[in-house]
Amino acid sequence: MIRDITLGQYYQTESVLHRMDCRVKLVATLAFIISLFIVDSWWGYVLAALFLVLCIRLSKVPFKFMVKGMKSIVFLMLFAVVFNLFLTPGTPVVSFWKLRITDAGIRMALQMAIRLTMLIIGSSLMTLTTTPNHLTDGMESLLNPLKKIKVPVHEVAMMMSIALRFIPILLEETDKIMKAQIARGADFDSGNLLQKAKAMVPLLVPLFIAAFRRANDLAMAMEARCYRGGEGRTKMKPLIYRKSDYAAYGVLALYLVLMIVVGRILPI
Amino acid sequence: MSLKLEHVNYIYGSDTKLAVHALKDICLEIPDGQFIGLIGHTGSGKSTLVQHLNGLLEPTEGKIFYDGRDIWEKSFSKKELRSNVGLVFQYPEHQLFEVDVFSDVCYGPKNLGLPKEEVEARARQALRLVGLSEEYDKQSPFELSGGQKRRVAIAGVLAMRPKILVLDEPTAGLDPKGRDEILGQIAHLKRETGISVVLVSHSMEDVANYVERIVVMNRGSVLFDDVPREVFGHVKELEEVGLAAPQVTYILHQLVECGFAVDRQATTIAEARDTILNALKTG
Numbered sequence: 001m002i003r004d005i006t007l008g009q010y011y012q013t014e015s016v017l018h019r020m021d022c023r024v025k026l027v028a029t030l031a032f033i034i035s036l037f038i039v040d041s042w043w044g045y046v047l048a049a050l051f052l053v054l055c056i057r058l059s060k061v062p063f064k065f066m067v068k069g070m071k072s073i074v075f076l077m078l079f080a081v082v083f084n085l086f087l088t089p090g091t092p093v094v095s096f097w098k099l100r101i102t103d104a105g106i107r108m109a110l111q112m113a114i115r116l117t118m119l120i121i122g123s124s125l126m127t128l129t130t131t132p133n134h135l136t137d138g139m140e141s142l143l144n145p146l147k148k149i150k151v152p153v154h155e156v157a158m159m160m161s162i163a164l165r166f167i168p169i170l171l172e173e174t175d176k177i178m179k180a181q182i183a184r185g186a187d188f189d190s191g192n193l194l195q196k197a198k199a200m201v202p203l204l205v206p207l208f209i210a211a212f213r214r215a216n217d218l219a220m221a222m223e224a225r226c227y228r229g230g231e232g233r234t235k236m237k238p239l240i241y242r243k244s245d246y247a248a249y250g251v252l253a254l255y256l257v258l259m260i261v262v263g264r265i266l267p268i
Numbered sequence: 269m270s271l272k273l274e275h276v277n278y279i280y281g282s283d284t285k286l287a288v289h290a291l292k293d294i295c296l297e298i299p300d301g302q303f304i305g306l307i308g309h310t311g312s313g314k315s316t317l318v319q320h321l322n323g324l325l326e327p328t329e330g331k332i333f334y335d336g337r338d339i340w341e342k343s344f345s346k347k348e349l350r351s352n353v354g355l356v357f358q359y360p361e362h363q364l365f366e367v368d369v370f371s372d373v374c375y376g377p378k379n380l381g382l383p384k385e386e387v388e389a390r391a392r393q394a395l396r397l398v399g400l401s402e403e404y405d406k407q408s409p410f411e412l413s414g415g416q417k418r419r420v421a422i423a424g425v426l427a428m429r430p431k432i433l434v435l436d437e438p439t440a441g442l443d444p445k446g447r448d449e450i451l452g453q454i455a456h457l458k459r460e461t462g463i464s465v466v467l468v469s470h471s472m473e474d475v476a477n478y479v480e481r482i483v484v485m486n487r488g489s490v491l492f493d494d495v496p497r498e499v500f501g502h503v504k505e506l507e508e509v510g511l512a513a514p515q516v517t518y519i520l521h522q523l524v525e526c527g528f529a530v531d532r533q534a535t536t537i538a539e540a541r542d543t544i545l546n547a548l549k550t551g
Contacts, residue, residue: 179324180363183355184424185347185379202375205365209410 010131015060017129021245022138028252029126035256036115036122039263045114047262051255052118052125061128066121077116085109132164140230141239154230162218170211177206271298271321271353271432276330278316290316292488294330298432298466303458305475305496306468308485309510314468315358317485318434321466322353351380354430358437360421361414369395369412369420370405376428387427394427395420397457399449415446419453426457432464433457439474451478472500476514476535484511497533516540523547 017025036048056063090104127135140157147153178188181202188199278291290313298304298321308314319325320332323339323346332339339349357363366372373391382390395404398419404412409420418438425433435454439447455478458465469475475482475496482499484492486509492499500506500513503521520532520540529550531543 176357177363179319180357180360182324183322183350183357184376185350185428202365206363210362
């Protein structure tokens with residue numbers, strides 16, 4: 001069940017997007033998300049959708065795979081849509097009991113649905129084409145200027161990559177402990193909420209202990225290899241922009257200009 | 269109360285590109301009261317196989333019968349199966365969670381829905397079987413030594429009174445002393461209760477002294493299934509699949525090559541000693 005969540009997962013394949021410098025992808029994703037929320041025009045959304053489709057085709061990640069990831073956030077989407085639908089002031093279109101649906105509400109709800117869908121597909125496209133290590137590398141490199149104001153950029157990036165690395169390890173550990181307790185007659189599926197919560201204790205206690213043990217071992221291993229933070233640390237594979245990366249920045253700039261122009265001349 | 273596997277196949281991730289055929293056409297019978305060693309190199313499918321024995325994994329193809337009944341039939345209670353086929357995983361001490369040793373051992377029988385007195389009687393007996401006296405009852409399981417923790421975990425499964433006990437690498441990560449203690453305890457337990465024991469290991473040395481039958485796995489199939497002396501006769505084939513016969517087998521084989529009339533099929537050190545002394549006397 002836990003394994004079905006594709007949000008934030010990496011999809012192994014060979015494509016232009018996979019080869020692209022992670023910094024470009026990070027900047028592009030951020031710019032794309034901001035553009036989604038700034039633009040206020042249907043044609044703008046069409047343009048954004050076209051850009052997204054182009055990127056998806058370039059990434060060679062099956063669309064099916066992305067839609068699977070969407071399932072986990074359907075609830076959040078519904079929540080946002082319903083609230084916008086009923087709580088936006090404006091001229092009422094339909095009203096019953098204490099609820100009113102206004103024309104502005106319908107528009108806001110629709111906009112919200114479009115924005116959220118593209119936001120999630122856009123950002124999962126980034127994680128699908130970038131390994132967690134690259135992701136944190138890129139983030140560290142982009143946030144580097146913040147070091148001047150004493151932000152511990154390297155440490156934060158290191159914590160992030162360790163946290164990401166621990167996800168599959170802990171999933172595996174959970175699976176093992178679950179099986180071991182099932183072999184001792186544990187039942188994780190039946191009973192009411194309270195019984196289910198109680199049944200989790202034999203799973204959670206060993207899992208926490210395992211997590212601490214792993215963390216301890218890792219800390220020891222890092223110290224044994226003289227890890228002392230980011231000061232003076234060099235990279236085995238330093239991030240270097242190539243021509244294609246500059247070209248990608250160019251495409252991104254073009255997209256942003258188009259978005260602004262479209263938003264100006266063709267508002268809702 | 270035998271457990272029978274018929275043409276069991278298991279494929280991990282069968283609907284993805286990364287499908288792995290972990291078990292190939294396994295046919296196996298575990299009768300009452302037998303001590304079986306299940307041996308194979310890392311990745312040979314041992315652990316996958318043992319998870320089929322108590323219904324944790326469902327075979328992709330093939331059937332498993334307990335006491336003549338298909339365990340994947342809807343009416344067959346998995347809980348009942350798991351109380352009859354006790355499975356001790358690798359590093360079982362990682363599953364301990366209770367505040368004290370005694371309560372942790374009580375967890376299994378409690379899950380079976382037994383009355384409190386019965387639960388405690390079973391836990392008491394299980395702890396005695398693994399050689400832990402009452403002074404440990406109120407200790408936290410996390411304060412014990414590695415070997416002791418493992419014995420508590422094994423007791424946790426024993427307390428369910430299984431008819432078949434399956435142990436997946438019970439000696440992994442223990443020092444030689446801890447290893448001998450655990451193996452000795454298992455052999456003792458087998459003698460005292462008469463249950464079937466399946467001992468999974470990658471070391472011939474470990475099992476040679478204890479088991480009456482050896483099943484050798486290689487790449488998901490059963491390579492040999494016979495009494496130890498027969499299995500150890502296939503030294504070459506065993507080495508080809510990354511295993512080794514016990515040291516004594518090698519010594520005896522070399523002695524035969526040097527012209528001594530020793531019995532090559534002796535599997536334990538005691539047997540080897542006898543046959544060498546015999547050869548010296550008569551020669």
